[in-house]
Amino acid sequence: MLQVGCGSGALADSLQRLVRFDGAPVGVDVSRRLLADGGALAERVQASGAALPFGREVFDLVLLGHVVSQLDDDTLALTLREARRVLVPGGVCLLWDYRPSGVRALERLNRWVIGVAAPGRPRMRSTWQLVTAASEAAFGSIRVMNWGPFYWPPIPRTTLLLRKRDSSRSPRHQV
Numbered sequence: 001m002l003q004v005g006c007g008s009g010a011l012a013d014s015l016q017r018l019v020r021f022d023g024a025p026v027g028v029d030v031s032r033r034l035l036a037d038g039g040a041l042a043e044r045v046q047a048s049g050a051a052l053p054f055g056r057e058v059f060d061l062v063l064l065g066h067v068v069s070q071l072d073d074d075t076l077a078l079t080l081r082e083a084r085r086v087l088v089p090g091g092v093c094l095l096w097d098y099r100p101s102g103v104r105a106l107e108r109l110n111r112w113v114i115g116v117a118a119p120g121r122p123r124m125r126s127t128w129q130l131v132t133a134a135s136e137a138a139f140g141s142i143r144v145m146n147w148g149p150f151y152w153p154p155i156p157r158t159t160l161l162l163r164k165r166d167s168s169r170s171p172r173h174q175v
Helices: 010-016 033-037 073-087 104-117 127-136
Strands: 001-004 028-031 045-046 059-065 088-098 139-143 157-163 173-174
Touching: 001 173, 010 059, 028 033, 033 045, 033 104, 059 073, 073 088, 073 127, 073 157, 088 127, 127 139
Parallel strands: 001 028, 001 059, 028 045, 059 088, 139 173
Antiparallel strands: 088 157, 139 157
C-alpha cells in the first residue's frame, strides 16, 4: 500500500492495524518534517506524487487522501498518471478530497478551514473535474462513491475508486 501525501502516516498506521497487507505501508510526502513524525510506515520517502520514486506495477493500493486540493491542474494530471503507473493491473487508487459547495458563504468558510489545515490556496474541484482527470490518466474503471459531506464544518467531499485496467478488460465508468 502506498499513501501519497502521507504526512505523519497516521492513516497508514490505522490501516495496518485493521488490514493485513502483503508488505508494510509505504508513504511519500513533500514535507520532511511530517515524514519524521511517521508511525507504522515501513518506508518514508520525501517525494512528490507527480514523480514517484518506485518502479512500475509495485502496489495493489494507492491512497490519495486530501492531496489533490493542494495540486495545480498539471501536477494533478502527473500525480494520477504516476498512481496508475505504480499500481499492479487491477490495482485500486482511492482518492478523496473536498469539493465546492456551491454556496458562497459556506465556500469561504470551507476554504478558510481547509487553508488552516493545509496552508496555501486550496483548489477544490468538482466530482466531474476529478472524474475527467482520472479518465485522462487512463484508469480502467472510475467509480464515484457517494459518502456525503463532512458533518462540521459541512464541507462536501468527492471520493473516487479508481481501478487500473487489467490488460484483458476494456475501459468502464461507473457513477
